[in-house]
Amino acid sequence: MSDQPLFSPRNPWFGISVGVTAAIAVLSAIAGLIWLPLAQPNLKLAGVWDAICSAAGVPRAAVQEAGVKPDFKTSNVVMTSEMLTKVDQVSIGRGATLAQRCAICHGPQGVSDAHSPNLAGQFAAVTYKELNDFKTGARVSVVMGPFAAAMSDQDMKDVAAYYAYLPRVPSDNLDTGRAAPAVVVTGAPMRNIPPCGSCHGDIDNKAGSPWLGGQSAVYIKAQLEAFASGARRNDISQQMRNIARRMTPEEIDQVAHYYEAQP
Amino acid sequence: MATETDHSLGEAVAARIERRWATLSIVIVGLLVGMAAYIGIHQATMPQGRVETADPKTLHLSGEFIESNLGSEMEADGSVTVRAIGQQYSFTPQCVVVPAETPITFRATSADVVHGFLIEGTNVNTMLVPGYVTALPVRFKAPGDHVMPCQEFCGIGHQGMWGKVKVIDKAAFRDLAAAKRRLTCVD
Numbered sequence: 328m329s330d331q332p333l334f335s336p337r338n339p340w341f342g343i344s345v346g347v348t349a350a351i352a353v354l355s356a357i358a359g360l361i362w363l364p365l366a367q368p369n370l371k372l373a374g375v376w377d378a379i380c381s382a383a384g385v386p387r388a389a390v391q392e393a394g395v396k397p398d399f400k401t402s403n404v405v406m407t408s409e410m411l412t413k414v415d416q417v418s419i420g421r422g423a424t425l426a427q428r429c430a431i432c433h434g435p436q437g438v439s440d441a442h443s444p445n446l447a448g449q450f451a452a453v454t455y456k457e458l459n460d461f462k463t464g465a466r467v468s469v470v471m472g473p474f475a476a477a478m479s480d481q482d483m484k485d486v487a488a489y490y491a492y493l494p495r496v497p498s499d500n501l502d503t504g505r506a507a508p509a510v511v512v513t514g515a516p517m518r519n520i521p522p523c524g525s526c527h528g529d530i531d532n533k534a535g536s537p538w539l540g541g542q543s544a545v546y547i548k549a550q551l552e553a554f555a556s557g558a559r560r561n562d563i564s565q566q567m568r569n570i571a572r573r574m575t576p577e578e579i580d581q582v583a584h585y586y587e588a589q590p
Numbered sequence: 591m592a593t594e595t596d597h598s599l600g601e602a603v604a605a606r607i608e609r610r611w612a613t614l615s616i617v618i619v620g621l622l623v624g625m626a627a628y629i630g631i632h633q634a635t636m637p638q639g640r641v642e643t644a645d646p647k648t649l650h651l652s653g654e655f656i657e658s659n660l661g662s663e664m665e666a667d668g669s670v671t672v673r674a675i676g677q678q679y680s681f682t683p684q685c686v687v688v689p690a691e692t693p694i695t696f697r698a699t700s701a702d703v704v705h706g707f708l709i710e711g712t713n714v715n716t717m718l719v720p721g722y723v724t725a726l727p728v729r730f731k732a733p734g735d736h737v738m739p740c741q742e743f744c745g746i747g748h749q750g751m752w753g754k755v756k757v758i759d760k761a762a763f764r765d766l767a768a769a770k771r772r773l774t775c776v777d
Contacts, residue, residue: 370639381640389642393659514750521679521747531746569680
């Protein structure tokens with residue numbers, strides 16, 4: 328008895344244990360990979376092999392086409408956090424020349440009192456995205472549309488790089504002692520509003536969200552109202568409309584004046 | 591000779607005990623496999639039948655997750671498909687409208703980081719993983735409102751991220767669906 332090798336086909340204990348274990352594994356595999364998938368009619372499986380691949384988790388691209396196309400232009404910018412973050416001196420130089428035509432509204436140093444956005448120190452990806460959206464018509468402006476229409480993709484990148492290179496200049500309304508409104512710091516979680524600072528730079532920055540410090544309050548307010556009403560729709564997948572829609576007029580006023588007073 | 595008898599007797603007892611324990615182990619394994627299958631079939635664990643991929647960077651450019659295609663769609667067979675995305679820091683659509691007592695399939699994905707997808711008062715509780723489509727069948731018994739919070743920490747604005755699911759009467763939904771092809775309850 329004790330001479331008999333444990334792991335041997337002649338040992339009935341070994342044979343039966345291995346056999347039963349293998350049988351459980353095979354039965355479970357048949358149940359899990361074939362029977363249960365095929366029992367789900369909503370999976371619309373093409374056959375046994377399809378069932379096995381699906382249950383085993385072989386990835387496939389979702390190929391459904393949209394049944395409803397937009398009746399307005401949406402932004403076609405592919406936004407990533409690495410976008411236009413590498414400084415390129417040649418691009419900045421070209422951008423400086425191209426930006427001369429922007430100076431009448433945005434100021435020779437990218438700062439102006441005309442209630443048009445201050446672009447000095449703005450993230451390059453943000454300026455590029457807005458120019459691109461003006462060009463495609465995703466963002467509508469009678470002033471910016473014709474300017475952007477004449478720009479090539481490289482022109483837009485260069486102008487964006489130039490403005491990102493310029494130092495931010497605090498506005499005349501700078502007041503760093505001004506208390507931050509609750510909606511900037513904590514948002515309004517009960518109303519589905521995250522803090523402004525979680526995307527716009529005070530706490531964290533989400534790719535494509537502009538730096539708001541020193542922007543004209545008139546401009547910020549107008550944009551929030553346009554997002555809330557749906558007049559402006561170039562925010563990808565409604566990321567800003569979802570928030571502006573929930574804000575009260577008082578909150579819009581507060582954040583507009585708060586950001587104007589920031590550096 | 592007495593020791594020989596004791597030995598074979600001991601061997602027989604050991605073999606019997608061994609057989610019983612082995613049988614018990616097999617029964618336990620079989621029971622666990624059966625349990626896994628049962629809760630899978632009866633939608634308690636809701637395993638996803640397929641792994642589908644979608645590029646999070648280009649969801650807004652083409653495919654089923656473009657802005658105009660999001661919301662609830664009435665299918666030809668009377669079921670409803672809801673398409674949604676999660677992004678830092680909101681769900682689009684912000685308010686999902688669905689009919690009661692109707693088979694519903696949620697198809698959702700994330701445009702940036704991992705988000706949670708949970709509908710309060712139901713057993714819907716899964717993740718939206720960038721790169722993958724989350725698809726799960728649901729059936730709401732009665733009209734009512736449910737909150738749909740992101741339950742996976744997704745960044746500093748996470749606490750402000752939630753949506754709403756509004757379950758309405760089947761006939762009322764059918765009337766809405768006749769007028770518009772993608773329904774939401776965003777006001």
